[in-house]
Amino acid sequence: MNHTIIKTEDLHFSYPAPEEGTTPVVLDGVSLDIAEGSFVAVLGHNGCGKSTLAKHMNAILLPSGGTVYVNGIDTSDEDRLLDIRRAVGMVFQNPDNQIVANVVEEDVAFAPENLGVPPAEIRQRVDDALKAVGMYGYREHAPHLLSGGQKQRVAIAGVIAMRPRCIVLDEPTAMLDPIGRRDVLNTIKTLNRERGVTVVLITHHMDEAAQADRLIVMSKGRVVADDTPKAVFSRVEELRQVGLTVPQTTQLLWELRQEGYDVPLDALSDEECAQALYQLLK
Numbered sequence: 001m002n003h004t005i006i007k008t009e010d011l012h013f014s015y016p017a018p019e020e021g022t023t024p025v026v027l028d029g030v031s032l033d034i035a036e037g038s039f040v041a042v043l044g045h046n047g048c049g050k051s052t053l054a055k056h057m058n059a060i061l062l063p064s065g066g067t068v069y070v071n072g073i074d075t076s077d078e079d080r081l082l083d084i085r086r087a088v089g090m091v092f093q094n095p096d097n098q099i100v101a102n103v104v105e106e107d108v109a110f111a112p113e114n115l116g117v118p119p120a121e122i123r124q125r126v127d128d129a130l131k132a133v134g135m136y137g138y139r140e141h142a143p144h145l146l147s148g149g150q151k152q153r154v155a156i157a158g159v160i161a162m163r164p165r166c167i168v169l170d171e172p173t174a175m176l177d178p179i180g181r182r183d184v185l186n187t188i189k190t191l192n193r194e195r196g197v198t199v200v201l202i203t204h205h206m207d208e209a210a211q212a213d214r215l216i217v218m219s220k221g222r223v224v225a226d227d228t229p230k231a232v233f234s235r236v237e238e239l240r241q242v243g244l245t246v247p248q249t250t251q252l253l254w255e256l257r258q259e260g261y262d263v264p265l266d267a268l269s270d271e272e273c274a275q276a277l278y279q280l281l282k
C-alpha cells in the first residue's frame with residue numbers, strides 16, 4: 001500500500017515568457033509523495049498553482065526545475081509518455097470540454113481506443129467503467145443532454161476505462177449544482193475505496209477536502225500544510241493567512257475557543273461538532 005505512485009522532487013515551474021523578460025515562479029519547490037491507494041485533496045487560493053501542479057502529474061507540463069516521477073518514471077522521459085498517461089488519468093473542470101462523441105458509450109471508449117486497447121477488451125472496459133460511475137443505464141444516451149454531474153461522471157468513466165492507477169481531478173465539481181457535486185464526489189470516493197484507485201482531488205470546497213485521507217494546502221506555489229484534514233483545519237489562523245476559510249464547524253469551535261471555552265477544534269463533521277457543543281452545554 002505504501003508504493004509511491006506520484007513523486008515530485010523540488011518541483012519548480014514558470015510558464016514560458018511571452019517575449020523578453022521573466023515570468024513569475026508558479027511552483028516554487030514542491031516535494032510530495034502520493035501513496036498508491038490514497039485519497040489526497042489539494043486546496044488553495046485561486047492562482048496558487050494547483051492546476052499547474054496537476055498538469056505535472058501526467059506530463060501535460062514538464063518541470064522547469066526538479067523532477068516528477070509517475071510510478072517511478074521520470075515524466076520528462078518522452079519515450080515513456082504513453083506509460084505515464086496510462087498510469088495517471090486527468091479530469092478537468094468543464095465537462096463539456098471533455099465530451100468527444102455523440103453517444104455516451106462511444107465517448108467512454110474514446111480514450112482506451114487511443115491508448116491502443118484491443119477492441120475486444122474495450123466493450124468490457126466501457127461497460128465496467130460506466131457501472132463504476134453509476135451511468136450504465138445511460139450508455140446509449142446523448143452526452144450533451146445529460147446534467148453537468150452526469151457528464152462529469154461520464155468523463156470520469158472515460159478515464160477509468162483506461163484502468164489508471166491514479167486519477168487527478170482538477171476542480172471537477174466547480175461547475176456543478178449541489179446534486180451533481182454530491183454524485184461526483186460519491187463516485188470518486190467509491191473508486192478510491194472499492195477499486196483502490198489513487199485519487200488526487202483539487203478543490204476549493206472545504207467540505208470536499210474534509211473527506212480525503214490527506215489534505216495538502218498550497219499558497220504561492222508552495223506546500224504550506226500537509227496533514228490529515230482534521231489536523232489542517234484546526235490550524236485556523238494559518239489558513240486565514242493564505243486566504244482560505246475553514247469549514248463552518250471549525251469556525252464555530254474556534255470562536256468558542258477564542259472566548260475561552262474548552263472545545264476540540266478537530267470536530268469536523270456536523271455530528272462531531274454537535275457532540276462537542278452538547279458536551280460543552282451539559
Ligand SMILES: Nc1ncnc2c1ncn2[C@@H]1O[C@H](COP(=O)(O)OP(=O)(O)O)[C@@H](O)[C@H]1O
Nearest residue numbers: 015016026044045046047048049050051052053
Ligand atoms: N498558460 C499559462 N500561461 C501563463 N501563466 C499561467 C498559465 N496558466 C496559469 N498561469 C498563471 O500561473 C499561476 C498559477 O495558475 P494555476 O496553476 O492555474 O492556479 P490555480 O489552479 O491554483 O488557480 C497564476 O498566476 C496564473 O495566472
Ligand SMILES: [Mg+2]
Nearest residue numbers: 050051052170
Ligand atoms: Mg486551477
